Each structure stands twice: as C-alpha cells, then as structure tokens.
Amino acid sequence: MTDSPSPFIAAWIARVARLAAGSVRPPAALDVAMGRGRHTGLLAEAGFRAFGVDRNPEALAAALREAARRGLRLHVWAADLEAGVLPSARFDLLVCARYLQRSLFGAIRAGVKPGGVVLYETFTVRQRSCGAGPRSPDHLLGIGELRQAFEGWAVLEYLETEGPEAVARLAARKPASPGHDGP
Secondary structure, three states, X not given: OOOOOOHHHHHHHHHHXXXXXXXXXXOXXXXXXXXXXOOHHHHXXXXXXXXXXXXXXXXXXXXXXHHHHOOOOEEEEEOOHHHOOOOOOOEEEEEEEOOOOHHHHHHHHHHXXXXXXXXXXXXXXXXXXXXXXXXXXXXXXXXXXXXXXXXXXXXXXXXXXXXXXXXXXXXXXXXXXXXXXXX
C-alpha cells in the first residue's frame, strides 16, 4: 500500500471542493479508516473542515504531526470501526479508500448529508490475480458490489479496474432533500 493519495480520490476532492466554493461555512469531510492521513490532508488543503477516524492512535498522531508541519488543521478520533459508529448526516463529503468493512456501508450512507458525496475506492476479487494485496474475501469486493451498496444514489463516476490493481472506484451523490442543493 502506498502513502500517496489515490489520483481518483484526489481529483474528486478537488471537484467537490469547487462545487462547495462560496459556501457560508466550509463544508465538512470525513476520511474513514484514514491511517496516516494521505487523504485527510488533501481535504484540509481543499478547504474542507477535515475529520478523520481510525483505530490506530499512532497513525492518527503521525497524521496530526504531518498536518501541523504543513499548517493544516485536522479533527481526528480513534475508534474501532467494527462498532460502526459514525456521526449521522454530518458530512458533505465522505472518503473511504483501501478499506472494506461491509457492515459499515449503512453508517457511511447515513453519515453523509442529503446532497453530499461519497468517494470510495477499494480492492475487488480480481485483485487475487494481480499477485499482491489482500486475498481474503472479507477484504475484496464482489464485481458490482460497491455500486449496489449505494443503490438509489446518483452515480457520478464508477469504474472497476483489472490491473495493475483491481479496484472499484465510486463517486456518488446522496439524494438531496427538497430545497437542498448539496455541496
């Protein structure tokens, strides 16, 4: 796994930030299973109130040190995501990269405000033929599974790759409530 941001996630963070430009209050974004913050820092740089959650306190501390070095502010907390605890309807953007916990799909969907966006990227079962990365079915999406997990949302972009890594990538907007334009 790389410490570099995903080009897909980075491009979409910039797009969503442009859509949110001019908001009265900076939009809120959450990086789920943030690790050392490779996407959390991008969120802060793009003008989001950047939040991140991970179960590893050492990774969170490293992310905070790097953010301070870069003059960025992050709001992070340590939590076991197996408990599925995420704030509800709080985020304009939610990012999840290289992490799969199917039981968390509902909490991720609920964590996004109406009109908000989810960016998700993780490995599919085709990764087994790439010779590296996760092997367990618990950590590999079935073909089309990510898109199905966000059924009813407006799919802005969806792609499943086969190499050099086999990943599914999704950008999707939660249906807006009446009178809400989203970020």
